[in-house]
Amino acid sequence: MIEMHDVWKTYPNGAVALQGVSVRIDKGEFVYVVGPSGAGKSTFIKLMYREERPSQGSIFVNGFNIERLKERKIPLLRRQIGVVFQDFKLLPTLTVSENIAFALEVIEAPKKKIKQRTAEVLELVGLSEKASALPNELSGGQQQRVSIARALINNPAVIIADEPTGNLDPETSWDIMNLFEEINRRGTTIVMATHNKEIVNTMKKRVLAVEGGRIARDERRGVYGYEN
Amino acid sequence: MLEMFQYGFLQNAFLAGIMIALVAPVIGVYLVLRRQSLMAETLSHVSLAGVAVGALLGLYPMLTAMVAALIGAVFVDTLRRSFKAYSELSIAILMSGGLASAVVLMSLNKGVSRSFTSYLFGSIIAVSETDLYVMGGVVALVGLFFWFLWRPMYVLTFDEETAQVSGVPVKLLSVSFSLLAGLVVAVSMPIIGVLLVSSLMTLPASIALRVSRGFAMTIFVAVLVGLTSVLGGLSASYALDIPPGGTIVLLLLAILVVTLIVKRIVSMIQARVGAEQDAENGNGVVRTLGER
């Protein structure tokens, strides 16, 4: 599903974010990426959806060689990856369903299909009644559900999330995490950077610990392992 | 009041007004969303210079206005793209340059100063049949543009980066849209006047964005507001014998103020109802999260 071979990343300003990372994530896995601030978690994640390019090394996502990918093939890659951000990144003037349908408008999907698929994912995240609400009329947890629905709209093989519960209170974080687990149970691979110790320790998933740009730990049923 | 339609010039004015009111607010919504509200203003000043050149050379002024607006549109778009940091300055230069050269060119040409004011403030007797055909052509062009390109345009407007990686020809589309905006500005001039053209583009858009849920409704409301103000403004202009540009924009401002007041009242009522409901539920939090 996702493979990295000896990946290095140095930002233009000289900051070395990753130093020789090699990892393999299989289809259907649920992986937490943990580590201190500045360790390189976000960089690791951004490389997967080609937001950043590696300085060295090779990356494969769902059969695509990210490095060799032609410019015009990027949309194909992005369609197989759903991304969820800490700050939701919803468009404030669009309704919930318009926000979710956006990715399908981009690829000019038929109207009927857009309607049907939007209703499906809204139902999955439990927000069917909020279809015509505006983002600022929703709670933080609801907004994150919308952005998860948006990530799901293309039925991606993998969902990549960078601290999706970073702006949410503990109880809401659990709701969101349960939703991710449900999505994973339906077969979607999930890679998630998080600082949420309690959740990582309870869920007993695979844990990748990144420290100083290197994979310091890789455990099947891992724990958080830091004192926050 | 109905007897006013006996006059052919009024029919022309109303036909032209309806056409403008259909397209200008739509362009305006995209301009406001793309944070390009100043562009309408800039293009109107540039197209005024076009009118002045046309008057001087004895050419059809709407045509020269269109040419000037098209050149201005390419300029604005290129500047926005290439010199992000200086784009405000360059727009200011283009705007004042357009107006200044129009004034100078016009004063060189003593004969036409009277019709010049009609380009500044609008006029309901200035619309010729040729104007109507040209306007009809522009309206059709706007219609075709959005009929075929509304989705890429929609994506471009809300998320230029996504548009780029999704293979939307961002530059081409952006320039085409600016050109279209230039054409609409140039043909709106005879009615509403060059100084107020940008108001008819951006005011309905800002009103619509305040009251609408979502994009489709925003477009609809903007056109509705545009039509109301243009039809109302033209009638008032005829009844009171004042230039239509002023009456149209005053009507728009009145609609804006009423909208703001109504919105405030509604949100006050909602806050009170919400507080009562919370009191009934016995706590401040209404749980509406899904089951999973």
Ligand SMILES: Nc1ncnc2c1ncn2[C@@H]1O[C@H](COP(=O)(O)OP(=O)(O)OP(=O)(O)O)[C@@H](O)[C@H]1O
């Ligand atoms: N766009 C950038 N330009 C320059 N340096 C960057 C950039 N993004 C990250 N870095 C640097 O790369 C290193 C890794 O950053 P990264 O954002 O991947 O860490 P992180 O593990 O996600 O941290 P956090 O837990 O705080 O989100 C840091 O030293 C950071 O300063």
Ligand SMILES: [Mg+2]
């Ligand atoms: Mg980070």
